[in-house]
Amino acid sequence: MGVSLKDVALRAGVSAKTVSNVVNNYPHIRPGTRERVQRAIDELGYRPNATARHLRTGRSGIIALAVPELGNPYFADLAAAVIDAAAHHGHTVLLDHTAGLRANETLVSRGFRSHLIDGLILSPIQLENEDLLRRPDGPPLVLLGEREYDAPYDHIAIDNVAAARLAVRHLIDLGRRRIAFVGARRESLRQPAHLRLRGWREEILRAGGTPSDDLVVATDGYDRADGAAAMTRLLALSEPPDAVFAYNDLVALGALRVLAERGLRVPQDVAVVGFDDIEDGRYAGVSLTTVAPDKAAIARLAVDCLITRIEAAPARAPFVPRRILPGHTLVVRESTTGRATAHD
Amino acid sequence: MGVSLKDVALRAGVSAKTVSNVVNNYPHIRPGTRERVQRAIDELGYRPNATARHLRTGRSGIIALAVPELGNPYFADLAAAVIDAAAHHGHTVLLDHTAGLRANETLVSRGFRSHLIDGLILSPIQLENEDLLRRPDGPPLVLLGEREYDAPYDHIAIDNVAAARLAVRHLIDLGRRRIAFVGARRESLRQPAHLRLRGWREEILRAGGTPSDDLVVATDGYDRADGAAAMTRLLALSEPPDAVFAYNDLVALGALRVLAERGLRVPQDVAVVGFDDIEDGRYAGVSLTTVAPDKAAIARLAVDCLITRIEAAPARAPFVPRRILPGHTLVVRESTTGRATAHD
The missing domain is CATH 3.40.50.2300 (Response regulator)
Known part of the structure; x- marks a missing residue:
């Protein structure tokens, strides 16, 4: 109790920003630095107060990725790429599989976990346009895959x-x-x-x-x-x-x-x-x-797109849905x- | 604002418990009931206050599953089975891949996301016994897989x-x-x-x-x-x-x-x-x-084991690690x- 991020930084001999980066599992931290910070965290018994941060910022640092089938290696590859891309933004990924069923996709798109997540990337199979149009206000949503919709959401798919x-x-x-x-x-x-x-x-x-x-x-x-x-x-x-x-x-x-x-x-x-x-x-x-x-590009573009929406969310500027086409060979x-x- | 779970229950004509079950995505809720509750949630603009619940109970309803490689279909199958098993207990699964590296496995086992999760299931590759023994107090941990450890944690693996x-x-x-x-x-x-x-x-x-x-x-x-x-x-x-x-x-x-x-x-x-x-x-x-x-049994046993530990955690009774062997053919x-x- 009472141990702050600054205490950890002082003990580890690094900046508070570096401690924050380690706690949030940012990549590109030198192993030695990560080790030193982790040791200071252990020694002082520091527990990052995500709940307090969540209350303050209204953000959890979690994005969800919902795919039809984790057992399909395409989606496993994509999930791994999204986890990597999200880590670059300091975000954690909550994975969901919908079995490609309309009921599950609707549930997920409506954000039944919206209290946990800052945003959602969804690769739908059976979801219909009307399901999207009836979606209540919720965290930003980015769509992946071949299905085309006439709804105000960003969409990433190859041609x-x-x-x-x-x-x-x-x-x-x-x-x-x-x-x-x-x-x-x-x-x-x-x-x-x-x-x-x-x-x-x-x-x-x-x-x-x-x-x-x-x-x-x-x-x-x-x-x-x-x-x-x-x-x-x-x-x-x-x-x-x-x-x-x-x-x-x-x-x-x-x-x-x-x-x-x-x-x-x-x-x-x-x-x-x-x-x-x-x-x-x-x-x-x-x-x-x-x-x-290009799976790496799909993942990167989806996460970048979602993070932009999350950060712009309070502004609620006129929303122009983006349609982004990564490459293929x-x-x-x-x-x-x-x-x-x-x-x- | 100010919309409570009871308001939703009243509007949907169901009990508060049922609303809670829908919000937490418990299985075995009749589709009609789920639909009615979801409609009431949408109409009233109810947002379940997980943060408040988290502060009250100290639990997030999230367990983490860390595997070496999501691209290996074995772990994709296992992850799908764990997600199903966790849903039966009303828990959401946060998926992590460690690439089988000791540094990542140590990081995960030490609970760098312990502020987010109630417990962790880890399938280690390079993690050493000393890494486990140095693990600070954290959320309950269940180990999977072939590696054997002399540390006070439950372990699920076939013979x-x-x-x-x-x-x-x-x-x-x-x-x-x-x-x-x-x-x-x-x-x-x-x-x-x-x-x-x-x-x-x-x-x-x-x-x-x-x-x-x-x-x-x-x-x-x-x-x-x-x-x-x-x-x-x-x-x-x-x-x-x-x-x-x-x-x-x-x-x-x-x-x-x-x-x-x-x-x-x-x-x-x-x-x-x-x-x-x-x-x-x-x-x-x-x-x-x-x-x-028997992947389904491995997943079910791991989740059951973890949930038992999570629910027993405050008691901190003398801890006797369990070793459970699911079947194989x-x-x-x-x-x-x-x-x-x-x-x-």
Whole structure:
């Protein structure tokens, strides 16, 4: 009791600002300094009074990140990147998984933990525009991902149409003519996959082909099991595809697994392209060609955006939602060009 | 301002307890009730005063989970299970990744966020016993994983020696005689993999074999890249192994990738067993035989244990550390018995 930040600074022989940086776990503190400050904290029994700070500033230093599935390596990678980016601003991240369900996404977006958090980054799957429009005043919200909304919130997402066209063009350049799209969803007009599906359609038309509805397979989710089920259906067609563009890498890996079970050769019989560039694809038995969104940039931009909103919040200036497009690349591996020619 | 929990209860036509349950996101609330309470909260502009509650009870309703790597699907699965288990107790989970570094693990175990959290679940890699013994009084701590400590903290881990013996026995039963262990670590006497390594050694001896140090490969980490590098080294031996038991599935998947690149057949030339039962292994080109720890039980036991400690904390009764062993199974797939005979 009664031990202050200044007492700790005095004992450690550093500035109060440095103690604050250590307490808030800022990066880029020299290990020796961190150690000295930590020792002074231990010796004096100092307990940073976040509650008092919270009452004073109205801020907790916590932001929330809500993703559909922590088990999907894409979101695990993204979460790790967001935690790093938030640490640069001295913020802690509270992680939430919504299972991609509208009820959970609505609950999270409405800020059922708004008493804990300064702001929220949400990657929605089923959330509808009306859910966002009905959102009461709450902590700043930044949206991620392919769903597009007509609501006053910042949104960070790569150009999904362009990225999908890049993938499909690669397959067309390799001479593929029956290119399937796996991962459409039925339940919503504004379905999550609609931009990638549009890219698939546009690129086939541009090449003078005819996008065939037979080759668009809806899935219940975006897991390996969904990809495996979809591939099984495609192989039952009288004229199966010679290429698959999958909504994400997990779906693509499920498709690859079924092709292996059937003894079909990848890419000779069927070429496969995924989306996300997760590590699993890099080490698959046949390594996976994929669209790689710039995850570090997505995380950094989302956190920067959110922090700006948090700091501007009291001003409540006219709100102009920002739309930010981080970059993407196509990473070519064995699943489209075979073992001899491609290796990364 | 001035809107109380009771006002919300009155408007929603439910008890104050029910409002509290909704605000704290307890499970098992009927959707209709949750909806009604949420509407009343929105209409009245009620903001639950967690800060006041925190000051009153000294508890935040938050527990922290610190894992070495969120990008490892094992820890992503575990985190999802802990979030579910914590929600059953009305607790929110703050996720932390330590990158398996001693400095970070020490920092986390010392509770640098102890002003935010009621308790901590930590899965350490490099943390040493002395780090734990020097830990100042802080929120309750529950340890997970293979590292064993002589310190007064609860510890939840499967029987790693027995689990490793089960894996090695399976390989011996299949006639394998040169069984490598991949994933030993050099830097510490109490190395994280020591129990699995001991199981490997004991089982080979039991079968009348000789554990050969040539076949024990140290790795820098536990990623696919580490498994790939280790497999490359094993294949350079004058007498390469006919089986590999890997510290975890990621390491095993890296080994599988190198075997595929070299055109070696799995399991005919080299059989492979992993550890963790992550989904990646189930869908690998050659599906992976693996030891499956009961992740749901680990998460449930860890959270139950921690909550008990949190609730008992003020009493400070004589502390008897608990050692709890959840179950495990061996899941046999193609990487040991081939495509024809095993399929799950």
